Amino acid sequence: MVKQINVFSEDQPGKLDRITGVLADANVNILAVKISSDEEYGVFQFLVDDPEKGFRAFKQAGITVSLKDVLTVGVENKPGSLHHMLDTLRKDNIDIEDCHGFVAGREKKGIIVLEVSDPAAARRILEQHGYSLIGSSEL
Template sequence: MAQQLTIFVENRPGRMKSVSDILLENHLNIWAFTIQDRGEFGLIKVVVDRPEQARLALADHGFACALKDVLAVTAADKPGNLDKLTTALLDNDVNIADAYGFVTPNDRQGMCFLEIKNTQGVDLEVVVAAAGFTVVKDEELYET
């Protein structure tokens, strides 16, 4: 599964930059990111090409951070596709804890990352495929 790195940062100028600085120093490529704001602090969530290396680099600089498996799903950029996906997940009692998505402008490809509470132990790949979407495979995401 895709890995998401979550980083604790205080909400003050320069903190986002200190994270991007470290990622740059280590030549890490960012595929997606989002920030959750909680006033005094926030959580930065990033998906990068080499997650473990990113985690170690940030931890070395004193950041509190953690890696977590997330579901990376691609879909055609068409109205109703998100609804189709959420319906399929609901039908299987899968709870979405957090999600973020975007469309790549050139090839009009939709992509989303989902943090899943999969208490029933459902085979997510099967569920997603049955709805007509694709779970991005590790070998497509990461160099092995």
């Protein structure tokens, strides 16, 4: 299972700077980032090449952080492919809790990062429908 780093931050000038600085200093490469926030605080979600290392670096810096299991699914980089994949999961009653995506590699493949209600079932369903789940080593 791929792990995503989630970081809590107050919404103040310089905060994002401090957080990305921690990953830079630890020489951890960011593959994708998503920021969700309201007026006062937010959560940064990082998909990185070495989640354990990034997690330790945040801890040492005294930043509130957690590691969360996510599914990373490869999709074709063309209209309708995200919709099709989510539809597959919906039909089997898998709840999507969080979702973001990015484009990677020379072949510009779409990669969708999913947090779901039942990761094991979601993995099985996706594999049955021919989706490739990308492991942490391939990222």
